Amino acid sequence: MEFFERFAIPHPSPAIYASMVAIGLTVIAIVAGLTYFKKWGYLWREWLTTVDHKHIGIMYLISALLMLFRGGADAIMIRAQLAVPDNKLLDAQHYNEVFTTHGTVMIIFMAMPFIMAFMNYIVPLQIGARDVAFPRLNALSFWLFFMGAMLINISFVIGGSPDAGWTSYFPLANNEFSESVGTNYYMFALQISGLGTLMTGINMITTILKMRAPGMTLMKMPIFTWSALVTNIIIVFAFPVLTVALIMGTMDRLFATNFFTSTNGGIDMLWANFFWIWGHPEVYILVLPAFGIYSEIISTFSGRNLYGYKSMVGSMLIISFLSFLVWTHHFFTMGQGALTNSIFSITTMAIAVPTGVKIFNWLFTLWRGKIVITTAMLYSLLFIPIFTIGGVTGVMLGMSAADYQYHNTMFLVAHFHMVIIPGVVFGMLAGLHYYWPKMFGFILDEKIGKWTAWIISMSTLLAFMPMFFSGLDGQARRMYTYSESTGFGIWNMISFIGAIGLAIGFVLIVYNIYYSTRYASRDISSDPWDARSLEWATHSPVPEYNFAIVPHVTSTDALWDSKYNNHVLFPGKYEKIHMPNNSGIPFILSCIFFAWGFSFVFGMWIPAIITTIGIFICLGHRSLEKDYGRYISVKEIEETETKLRGV
Amino acid sequence: MKINHSLPLEYSTHQNQMNILGFWVFLGAEIMLFATLFSGYFTLVNRTGNGPTGADIFEITPILLETMLLLTSSFTIGLAIHAMRLGNKKAMNVYFVLTLLLGLGFLSLEVYEFIHYVHIGAGLQTSAFTAALLTLLGTHGAHVTFGIFWGLFIIGQLKSRGLTPEVANKSFIFSLYWHFLDVVWIFIFSFVYLKGMM
Ligand code: HEM
Ligand SMILES: [Cu+2]
Numbered sequence: 032m033e034f035f036e037r038f039a040i041p042h043p044s045p046a047i048y049a050s051m052v053a054i055g056l057t058v059i060a061i062v063a064g065l066t067y068f069k070k071w072g073y074l075w076r077e078w079l080t081t082v083d084h085k086h087i088g089i090m091y092l093i094s095a096l097l098m099l100f101r102g103g104a105d106a107i108m109i110r111a112q113l114a115v116p117d118n119k120l121l122d123a124q125h126y127n128e129v130f131t132t133h134g135t136v137m138i139i140f141m142a143m144p145f146i147m148a149f150m151n152y153i154v155p156l157q158i159g160a161r162d163v164a165f166p167r168l169n170a171l172s173f174w175l176f177f178m179g180a181m182l183i184n185i186s187f188v189i190g191g192s193p194d195a196g197w198t199s200y201f202p203l204a205n206n207e208f209s210e211s212v213g214t215n216y217y218m219f220a221l222q223i224s225g226l227g228t229l230m231t232g233i234n235m236i237t238t239i240l241k242m243r244a245p246g247m248t249l250m251k252m253p254i255f256t257w258s259a260l261v262t263n264i265i266i267v268f269a270f271p272v273l274t275v276a277l278i279m280g281t282m283d284r285l286f287a288t289n290f291f292t293s294t295n296g297g298i299d300m301l302w303a304n305f306f307w308i309w310g311h312p313e314v315y316i317l318v319l320p321a322f323g324i325y326s327e328i329i330s331t332f333s334g335r336n337l338y339g340y341k342s343m344v345g346s347m348l349i350i351s352f353l354s355f356l357v358w359t360h361h362f363f364t365m366g367q368g369a370l371t372n373s374i375f376s377i378t379t380m381a382i383a384v385p386t387g388v389k390i391f392n393w394l395f396t397l398w399r400g401k402i403v404i405t406t407a408m409l410y411s412l413l414f415i416p417i418f419t420i421g422g423v424t425g426v427m428l429g430m431s432a433a434d435y436q437y438h439n440t441m442f443l444v445a446h447f448h449m450v451i452i453p454g455v456v457f458g459m460l461a462g463l464h465y466y467w468p469k470m471f472g473f474i475l476d477e478k479i480g481k482w483t484a485w486i487i488s489m490s491t492l493l494a495f496m497p498m499f500f501s502g503l504d505g506q507a508r509r510m511y512t513y514s515e516s517t518g519f520g521i522w523n524m525i526s527f528i529g530a531i532g533l534a535i536g537f538v539l540i541v542y543n544i545y546y547s548t549r550y551a552s553r554d555i556s557s558d559p560w561d562a563r564s565l566e567w568a569t570h571s572p573v574p575e576y577n578f579a580i581v582p583h584v585t586s587t588d589a590l591w592d593s594k595y596n597n598h599v600l601f602p603g604k605y606e607k608i609h610m611p612n613n614s615g616i617p618f619i620l621s622c623i624f625f626a627w628g629f630s631f632v633f634g635m636w637i638p639a640i641i642t643t644i645g646i647f648i649c650l651g652h653r654s655l656e657k658d659y660g661r662y663i664s665v666k667e668i669e670e671t672e673t674k675l676r677g678v
Numbered sequence: 679m680k681i682n683h684s685l686p687l688e689y690s691t692h693q694n695q696m697n698i699l700g701f702w703v704f705l706g707a708e709i710m711l712f713a714t715l716f717s718g719y720f721t722l723v724n725r726t727g728n729g730p731t732g733a734d735i736f737e738i739t740p741i742l743l744e745t746m747l748l749l750t751s752s753f754t755i756g757l758a759i760h761a762m763r764l765g766n767k768k769a770m771n772v773y774f775v776l777t778l779l780l781g782l783g784f785l786s787l788e789v790y791e792f793i794h795y796v797h798i799g800a801g802l803q804t805s806a807f808t809a810a811l812l813t814l815l816g817t818h819g820a821h822v823t824f825g826i827f828w829g830l831f832i833i834g835q836l837k838s839r840g841l842t843p844e845v846a847n848k849s850f851i852f853s854l855y856w857h858f859l860d861v862v863w864i865f866i867f868s869f870v871y872l873k874g875m876m
Contacts, residue, residue: 164696229707237700271710288802288809296725296806654831
């Protein structure tokens with residue numbers, strides 16, 4: 032009994048018990064369904080063991096959508112609790128758990144997999160490659176991310192959720208003030224998925240540098256690939272900082288070290304510094320790929336090449352550099368002195384310059400373009416003004432003297448939602464609509480899509496604009512309630528309505544997927560948008576080898592040239608194609624990692640040792656394994672190609 | 679696999695070239711990892727609480743020995759790669775074994791050093807300084823330990839598979855890793871130990 036007591040939840044509520052039952056039932060339903068339809072083999076062969084970047088991309092996409100709803104449920108709870116003054120829906124502790132989970136899930140387990148989905152799916156296609164440089168590592172990246180996500184998601188039914196905020200500041204996050212194992216979950220979930228992210232970084236950089244089609248010099252890469260390259264460079268340099276911070280935090284919690292304590296020499300601010308040295312680059316990790324997608328969409332639907340390609344690339348490089356030099360702006364109020372604050376104010380404002388350059392480039396691309404308003408384009412157009420609000424308020428926050436007024440108020444909350452939602456979420460939704468036909472061979476319904484885009488963007492304004500006002504009036508963030516006399520009630524009620532609107536929008540996206548899967552025409556060309564770059568030059572859905580013949584490229588818009596400028600995209604004839612083999616190891620290794628993390632969360636040392644050994648056995652196995660991939664014969668290619676051409 | 683014979687064995691296939699580039703990128707991440715550990719250490723170095731300072735606990739003899747062992751091992755792994763380029767499998771093997779033995783020597787001394795610290799009251803939990811010190815050293819030591827096992831696997835494959843492009847590639851990457859650990863150690867030696875003893 033004592034053994035099981037440690038898994039009990041410290042702050043149970045009917046909602047949590049209901050979730051337990053729901054989780055149990057869902058698991059049973061999935062297992063039963065797979066068994067009944069005899070789909071275990073299919074699942075194992077096509078998904079669990081796949082090393083195909085396209086399948087991995089789709090798994091990232093599904094995970095991101097699932098996590099969007101998980102984080103969304105938390106968001107609704109937060110807004111419902113705050114909707115009226117002195118509300119008793121959630122108590123303080125639950126409120127803490129809910130906003131912590133919301134932030135963590137949305138950044139690490141929703142936004143990250145969303146960008147990973149597109150980077151995985153699109154980058155190899157855009158550069159004319161057959162897969163990524165290290166396909167198996169890619170699978171491992173995904174499964175590590177997935178297991179990290181599972182770990183954070185079981186926390187609330189086993190042992191308790193983290194409750195120290197997604198920033199997990201010490202000393203709040205140490206054992207004294209965060210007694211439950213929740214923060215351990217946070218540490219290990221982020222550690223495990225962060226490992227996966229780092230591997231993706233290495234993988235993507237190598238892929239982009241080494242696997243481009245003949246003729247594609249760096250300055251002829253499609254802009255999304257450029258954004259992916261820059262993003263992954265930031266990943267490689269930023270994530271190790273998080274790794275170390277998490278190790279130190281974990282050691283403080285599990286081994287009673289004194290890194291971030293207030294006794295024996297520890298400095299709690301060290302955590303804040305490390306966290307934001309990773310954290311600020313992280314926000315650019317999220318937003319740059321979205322910028323890349325916007326650039327693709329805006330140039331496609333303006334019917335012209337991207338304005339200022341070189342300055343786009345340049346501004347991304349500058350952003351990636353500056354993003355490491357601004358972290359202190361997250362804690363201007365925590366006593367670094369005027370000189371430090373001023374320096375970081377200046378670097379912070381400097382970052383707005385390259386961002387502004389990008390905005391103007393998009394506007395100039397639109398200028399005199401033949402604009403076609405599709406759902407993807409609508410999101411991109413709505414993004415520009417709303418993101419600008421977020422950016423301008425960011426510059427306001429960046430003035431360190433003024434930040435004393437804004438810091439840790441709802442004004443800040445409004446700022447980052449006004450950049451992340453139009454920046455990242457709209458970008459990903461735009462990408463979803465834009466690339467859906469490439470991924471699945473049909474177009475998502477445009478009418479529902481446009482309605483959804485309007486509902487989501489207007490609800491974003493409704494949900495987050497009021498926070499600027501209540502924030503300036505002094506409403507603090509992360510407080511579970513407020514009294515009526517503050518007058519915040521009306522702003523929060525409006526926010527709540529906006530949040531409901533957002534929820535409706537996200538449900539509509541799922542409905543659209545359902546509706547279009549059933550009714551949309553499958554009879555579309557491989558290039559339904561009259562696009563410009565290589566990913567549209569192969570069939571949809573894409574055959575496993577991507578391109579039957581390796582494309583030859585002479586400009587950023589290779590496909591456009593082949594359509595309108597007599598460029599020969601596919602010279603030569605079919606040759607046998609080398610492909611990597613599937614492997615179960617990434618999945619198994621990640622499952623072991625899950626058990627490893629779980630053991631550490633609860634300080635169960637024997638399973639922790641066993642799983643550590645298990646991890647090394649998997650690595651050893653990989654070292655000894657002989658796997659040289661396989662070949663697809665010319666005959667097979669011919670058959671696939673004729674079938675896909677539909678003759 | 680297309681093998682290009684005009685290039686050194688470890689670079690001779692496209693996959694090999696990618697592995698090496700990928701590993702360089704990984705080393706970039708490792709540099710950030712150790713840079714973060716170092717900056718944590720420098721922040722906490724004077725925050726000794728009730729515990730001892732660096733000058734109180736560092737002893738030059740074992741540290742010098744460790745340094746010598748590790749530096750020599752970096753030299754021998756260089757020789758191993760040189761032998762590999764010459765196609766001399768036997769010499770390569772010898773130098774590999776030598777490297778790992780030197781690594782093992784380094785590691786034993788480090789374990790001794792750690793036990794010593796704990797004995798004299800500079801354990802992991804003593805102060806922010808000891809935590810930062812032992813984490814920095816421990817991370818480096820864990821890398822060396824991992825490297826020793828990795829090296830063993832490579833020696834095994836060199837024996838059973840011979841000097842194939844794949845094995846050459848793995849050996850070369852291993853040597854990069856090993857040199858890197860040496861560079862990190864030089865920083866530890868200069869900025870942790872020497873500076874701490876002054
Ligand atoms: C125009 C460029 C930007 C500037 C000048 C800027 C400035 C700032 C400043 C000064 C803060 C800290 C405010 C405080 O704590 O008082 C902040 C917070 C934040 N910003 Fe931005 N920002 C910019 C763009 C972005 C972008 C593009 C994103 C994400 C895609 C983003 C996400 C965030 C997040 C997540 C936080 C706060 C997190 C937290 O404390 O929980 N920002 N920003
Ligand atoms: Cu920031």
